[in-house]
Amino acid sequence: MAPGPGACHSPRRAGLCPHSEELSPDNEGALHTSFHQLIQEQSSLMEAGLELEMQDRGRGNATVRTQELSCPLAVLWPPTLCPLSLAGRSRGAIISQYYNRTAQLRRRSSRPPLQQLCRAARPSLRLYDLETDPATATLQDKRSLLVNELLSLSPSHRSHMLLTVPLCLAEKRALRYVRSYPPHRAPTARAVLGPTPSLTPLSAGQAGPWHYALKQIGGRFGSSVLSYFLFLKTLVYFNIISFLILLVFVVALQAAYPPASANPQPFTGLELLTGAGYFTYSLLYYGYYSNTTLNSPCASSPGTCPIAAPRLPYNMPLAYMSSVGVSFLITCVLLVYSMSRSFGESYRVGSSSRDLPVKVFCAWDFKVVQRRSVKLQCENICTQLKELLAEQRSRSCSRSLCQRLGRTVVLLLAWLLSLSTVLGCAVAVHHFSQHMHMVSAAPCSGQETLLLALPLVVSGLNAVMPHLYNLLAAWERQDYPGAQVYVAICRNLILKMVLLGLLCYQWLSRRVVLQGAPSCWETCVGQDLYRFMVMDFVFTLLDTLLGELVWRLVLEKRLKRNQKPEFDIARNVLELIYGQTLTWLGVLFAPLLPAVQVLKLLLLFYIKKTSLVHNCQSPSKPWQASHMNTVFITLLCFPSFLGAAVFLLYTIWSVQPSETCGPFQGLETIYKSWQTWGQVLEKSNPNITWFTWAHQHLVENPFLPFFVSGVLLAGIYFNIQVLRGQRRIIHLLKEQIANEGEDKVFLIQKLHSVYEQKGRRT
Amino acid sequence: MAPNVVPMDYTKDPDVKLPMQLIINMPELKENPFKERIVESFSEDGEGSLSFNDFVDMFSVLSEMAPRELKAIYAFKIYDFNTDNFICKSDLEKTLNKLTREELTAEEITLVCEKVIEEADMDGDGKLGFADFENMISKAPDFLSTFHIRI
Numbered sequence: 072m073a074p075g076p077g078a079c080h081s082p083r084r085a086g087l088c089p090h091s092e093e094l095s096p097d098n099e100g101a102l103h104t105s106f107h108q109l110i111q112e113q114s115s116l117m118e119a120g121l122e123l124e125m126q127d128r129g130r131g132n133a134t135v136r137t138q139e140l141s142c143p144l145a146v147l148w149p150p151t152l153c154p155l156s157l158a159g160r161s162r163g164a165i166i167s168q169y170y171n172r173t174a175q176l177r178r179r180s181s182r183p184p185l186q187q188l189c190r191a192a193r194p195s196l197r198l199y200d201l202e203t204d205p206a207t208a209t210l211q212d213k214r215s216l217l218v219n220e221l222l223s224l225s226p227s228h229r230s231h232m233l234l235t236v237p238l239c240l241a242e243k244r245a246l247r248y249v250r251s252y253p254p255h256r257a258p259t260a261r262a263v264l265g266p267t268p269s270l271t272p273l274s275a276g277q278a279g280p281w282h283y284a285l286k287q288i289g290g291r292f293g294s295s296v297l298s299y300f301l302f303l304k305t306l307v308y309f310n311i312i313s314f315l316i317l318l319v320f321v322v323a324l325q326a327a328y329p330p331a332s333a334n335p336q337p338f339t340g341l342e343l344l345t346g347a348g349y350f351t352y353s354l355l356y357y358g359y360y361s362n363t364t365l366n367s368p369c370a371s372s373p374g375t376c377p378i379a380a381p382r383l384p385y386n387m388p389l390a391y392m393s394s395v396g397v398s399f400l401i402t403c404v405l406l407v408y409s410m411s412r413s414f415g416e417s418y419r420v421g422s423s424s425r426d427l428p429v430k431v432f433c434a435w436d437f438k439v440v441q442r443r444s445v446k447l448q449c450e451n452i453c454t455q456l457k458e459l460l461a462e463q464r465s466r467s468c469s470r471s472l473c474q475r476l477g478r479t480v481v482l483l484l485a486w487l488l489s490l491s492t493v494l495g496c497a498v499a500v501h502h503f504s505q506h507m508h509m510v511s512a513a514p515c516s517g518q519e520t521l522l523l524a525l526p527l528v529v530s531g532l533n534a535v536m537p538h539l540y541n542l543l544a545a546w547e548r549q550d551y552p553g554a555q556v557y558v559a560i561c562r563n564l565i566l567k568m569v570l571l572g573l574l575c576y577q578w579l580s581r582r583v584v585l586q587g588a589p590s591c592w593e594t595c596v597g598q599d600l601y602r603f604m605v606m607d608f609v610f611t612l613l614d615t616l617l618g619e620l621v622w623r624l625v626l627e628k629r630l631k632r633n634q635k636p637e638f639d640i641a642r643n644v645l646e647l648i649y650g651q652t653l654t655w656l657g658v659l660f661a662p663l664l665p666a667v668q669v670l671k672l673l674l675l676f677y678i679k680k681t682s683l684v685h686n687c688q689s690p691s692k693p694w695q696a697s698h699m700n701t702v703f704i705t706l707l708c709f710p711s712f713l714g715a716a717v718f719l720l721y722t723i724w725s726v727q728p729s730e731t732c733g734p735f736q737g738l739e740t741i742y743k744s745w746q747t748w749g750q751v752l753e754k755s756n757p758n759i760t761w762f763t764w765a766h767q768h769l770v771e772n773p774f775l776p777f778f779v780s781g782v783l784l785a786g787i788y789f790n791i792q793v794l795r796g797q798r799r800i801i802h803l804l805k806e807q808i809a810n811e812g813e814d815k816v817f818l819i820q821k822l823h824s825v826y827e828q829k830g831r832r833t
Numbered sequence: 834m835a836p837n838v839v840p841m842d843y844t845k846d847p848d849v850k851l852p853m854q855l856i857i858n859m860p861e862l863k864e865n866p867f868k869e870r871i872v873e874s875f876s877e878d879g880e881g882s883l884s885f886n887d888f889v890d891m892f893s894v895l896s897e898m899a900p901r902e903l904k905a906i907y908a909f910k911i912y913d914f915n916t917d918n919f920i921c922k923s924d925l926e927k928t929l930n931k932l933t934r935e936e937l938t939a940e941e942i943t944l945v946c947e948k949v950i951e952e953a954d955m956d957g958d959g960k961l962g963f964a965d966f967e968n969m970i971s972k973a974p975d976f977l978s979t980f981h982i983r984i
Contacts, residue, residue: 235902239877240893241886286983294978417974426972427945428953431925432912433973435932437865437895437982445864446934453933456945463948697974805955812957 166213169236173220176228218246280304284680290440292638292689293448294696297438299640299647300676302703306651307672309405313398313658314665320394321662322354324385330361345522346601351594355601355663358594358732361387388734388744392723395659399716402655406708413704417697427459444689451691485547489540489562496532497569503528504577526599526606529570533649534610537563537642556641556692560702563645568710571652574599575718579726591732597660601667604653608671611646615678619686635688643679644703647672648711655715659722853881856888861982866931867911871895874910895982904980905970909963921960922946 221229233243281304289297342350353359364384434452439445504525540562544555578596622636654668723742728735735741753763769775853876857868865871872881875891883891893899894907910916914924925946929937937945953961953969961969970976 231900234900237903237906239886239890289983294975416977426952426969428949428969429973431928431932431945431949432908432966432969433976433979435867436979438979440861440864442864445866449866449932449934449936453936456929456933456937457941460941460944460948695975696978808955809957812955816957 163210163213165236165238166210166217166242169232170213170217170220173217173224173232176224176232214246221246281676284676288680288683289438291444292683292687293436293439293444295640295690295699296638296683298696298700298703299638299643300680302644302700303647303672303676303679305409305704306647307669307676309402309651310654310665310669310672312405313402314663314669316398316401317394317658317662317665320390321360321387324390325360325387326354328361330359344602344605345520346598346605347522350601351598355661356591356594356597357660357662357734358591360391360662360734362734362736363387386748389748391662391734392741392744395662395719398658399655399719403712403716406704406712410701410704410708413697413701417695417701427456427463430455430459447689447691451689454691481547485543489543490565492536492539493562493566493569496536496566497573500525500529500532500570501573501577504574508581522598523602523606526602529574529603530606530610532570533567533607533646534614536566537645556699557702560641560645560706563642564706564710567645567649567652568714571649571656571714574603575656579722591729593660593729593733597657597664600653600657600664601661604650604657604664604667604671607646607650607653608675611675612678615682619682623686635686637690638683638687640690640699645706648703648707651707652711652715655712656718659719848884850882850884851888853883856881856883861984866934870911870914874907879916892982892984895980896984897981901970901977902967904977905967906963908970908976908980909966912966919960919962920966922950925949 221232224232233246236243236246238246281300285297285300288300336351346355350356351358364386430452434455436448439448507521507525510521537559540559544559547558578599581592619636619638626632626634626636650668650671654664657664723740725740728738728741730736735744738744738747749763749766753760853869853872856862856872862868862871869881871891872883873879875887875894876883877887894903909920912924912928913920914927915921926942929942929945950959950961953965955965955968956962
């Protein structure tokens with residue numbers, strides 16, 4: 072359909088050249104007759120088409136619209152396949168239109184080689200005018216023709232075509248169950264066009280959990296706030312998958328075979344906050360898991376090994392490491408898949424959020440249902456349109472040098488301030504944690520409330536600093552309102568990642584000090600992470616309470632403004648990402664942490680929803696929901712998941728596990744358990760040396776990561792070049808369309824003048 | 834919505850149509866400024882009465898699962914107020930008035946209409962055909978999520 076970017080053979084330009092024969096103004100007679108012929112042909116076709124429809128409409132389907140004859144020239148060129156070229160829901164017209172489209176799709180299933188492209192950019196009109204063929208076809212015949220064409224397409228094309236046909240559902244069902252053509256075949260042969268894609272949204276499987284709550288939120292606050300809750304739902308699914316893997320392969324089995332030495336401390340309520348005490352030596356943490364093969368017949372009676380068939384021994388260390396690895400791998404695959412899908416949906420070559428037509432036609436959120444929210448939305452759109460107009464007006468007058476310098480200085484200062492606050496926070500946390508470490512002499516079993524101090528400080532910083540950054544942004548006053556959100560996200564993200572990095576470094580470097588006495592540094596780290604998660608939840612609750620409920624009361628009662636606080640989407644999503652990073656960091660040390668995270672997210676959903684409904688109003692800034700979704704998933708993948716994966720790999724590869732507890736006691740590194748298992752396997756069965764060979768040369772080879780990253784970089788470069796090429800083609804095609812529009816105008820004017828001259832002569 | 838008009842038994846395919854007034858009072862559509870146009874675009878007779886199939890059609894196009902092309906076709910129909918298969922300046926003015934509840938001044942409306950036609954019209958005929966509309970929609974990744982009604 073798209074003409075190749077060949078030579079633009081414009082009649083307008085050709086008219087100026089004295090050498091071209093056919094279209095020069097001297098040969099006006101030929102010009103006139105050829106146009107006249109084309110117009111006659113087209114109008115006769117239209118009349119024939121109308122007659123057919125009059126026959127079809129004997130059942131009284133649609134009213135005859137006479138405007139169809141008014142645009143014969145518009146149908147002539149450029150040859151656009153407008154499915155609405157015949158108005159109303161006249162089935163015959165739509166079916167024949169889609170027959171043409173399907174026939175072309177089938178004929179053009181492969182690209183013609185470049186050498187065979189004709190020189191003229193505008194291909195012959197008669198190639199496209201397939202409607203001349205079924206001149207006397209009835210609706211039934213047209214339907215069977217369409218069915219035949221659809222049958223000859225591939226299944227995916229077929230279902231796609233069926234979905235995009237703008238016919239009513241009854242027609243689509245009829246199309247699917249039509250007898251195969253020609254009718255002389257056995258009448259029982261039915262052409263069923265593939266599996267029925269679910270066309271109705273009313274099937275029960277689409278409902279899903281929280282369907283009504285999400286509908287309510289979308290109806291009141293629109294798609295932007297809804298994106299936060301959908302993100303929360305995605306995180307719940309990720310955590311459930313991790314939890315299930317760990318549950319089935321690690322936790323349940325250890326629970327079935329509890330280790331011998333277990334001295335539980337009495338349960339006090341404080342454990343839920345601190346994670347220590349009763350929970351220390353329980354399924355929650357690393358220290359509980361045994362380093363032996365469970366259910367092995369030799370373990371119970373070390374002297375005599377019964378020769379009878381063993382009851383399924385289970386190698387716990389291997390299972391532990393593999394389950395954690397597999398859950399990370401599955402999470403990685405799911406994340407990359409959802410990131411690429413969301414990127415594919417949201418990225419458009421050459422689009423900008425400041426396009427006025429896009430704002431007019433796509434800004435209205437049809438999900439919004441409540442009267443007050445609809446009113447707010449109208450006001451928002453009005454403001455945005457005014458802002459866009461003002462911006463376009465001011466774009467013409469540029470700033471003076473002084474103003475630009477002033478703006479740059481302000482921007483630099485703001486960034487300097489934010490980065491120095493991040494550094495300050497990091498130093499403060501470092502010193503505080505050193506202090507706490509020295510104060511509680513016996514780590515991990517010291518006074519339990521003191522253990523909460525560090526998480527408190529970190530969560531407090533995480534909660535207070537974003538408000539500071541908001542104030543900074545208000546002082547800074549970005550040019551484009553969209554940039555404000557991105558800058559805020561950047562700053563908050565830098566703060567959180569720096570603090571987490573510092574904490575990880577401290578955990579790993581401090582394990583040396585904690586050796587000796589029955590203490591498990593892994594359990595300590597697990598407990599720390601549990602406390603951080605709990606504190607994060609507590610602070611989120613406090614933030615919701617103070618930031619939304621109390622602020623709304625203050626606004627209403629004290630300041631007497633009839634305005635509710637806005638729901639800060641970016642900040643809330645970053646908090647979710649932070650919580651998820653904590654979970655991923657702690658999975659190795661506390662296998663039940665994903666379950667805790669699931670509980671936390673479920674509670675958060677209901678609390679946030681209630682607070683939203685009672686205290687907040689929808690955001691007034693323009694918000695591109697799909698774009699931000701991509702950004703959130705990317706942030707989840709790149710700093711968050713990647714950081715956790717690096718931490719995990721480093722711990723498995725190079726950190727020595729503790730001597731006295733956990734599944735990897737006494738080993739040099741956790742990874743050694745895998746290697747020893749490989750060696751045991753090799754010894755027991757010499758036939759599978761390929762396994763150890765593959766392991767040695769592929770996994771342990773340092774060149775493999777370099778090779779993989781080289782391949783990835785090559786793929787990225789290739790995609791960038793493809794994108795560049797597409798942008799160029801879009802530019803060329805746009806020019807071509809503009810040219811053709813001007814050609815059309817020129818030719819119509821020429822026609823008019825020729826007719827006038829002819830009229831004057833006669 | 835109309836339990837006395839609509840029969841429970843649809844096996845004999847009864848020809849029951851609900852008038853527009855009933856449908857635009859649905860909670861999902863009540864506050865939508867384009868509700869009359871939406872219902873008119875899906876009705877067979879162009880007056881706004883929907884049979885059951887039309888009703889299901891309407892919500893299936895407005896659902897999450899409908900493909901982009903189908904949504905673009907019907908969005909074009911909805912915004913084409915005078916049903917001449919082109920979105921001309923008067924259609925744009927009506928759309929803007931409905932979107933902003935007539936808060937924009939006449940001068941601003943004219944300016945916006947001119948700018949929209951200038952930016953979106955590719956072939957220079959002064960109004961937006963379906964190809965121009967579809968091209969513009971393809972640049973808006975949000976279209977799929979905003980042109981969506983949950984039921």
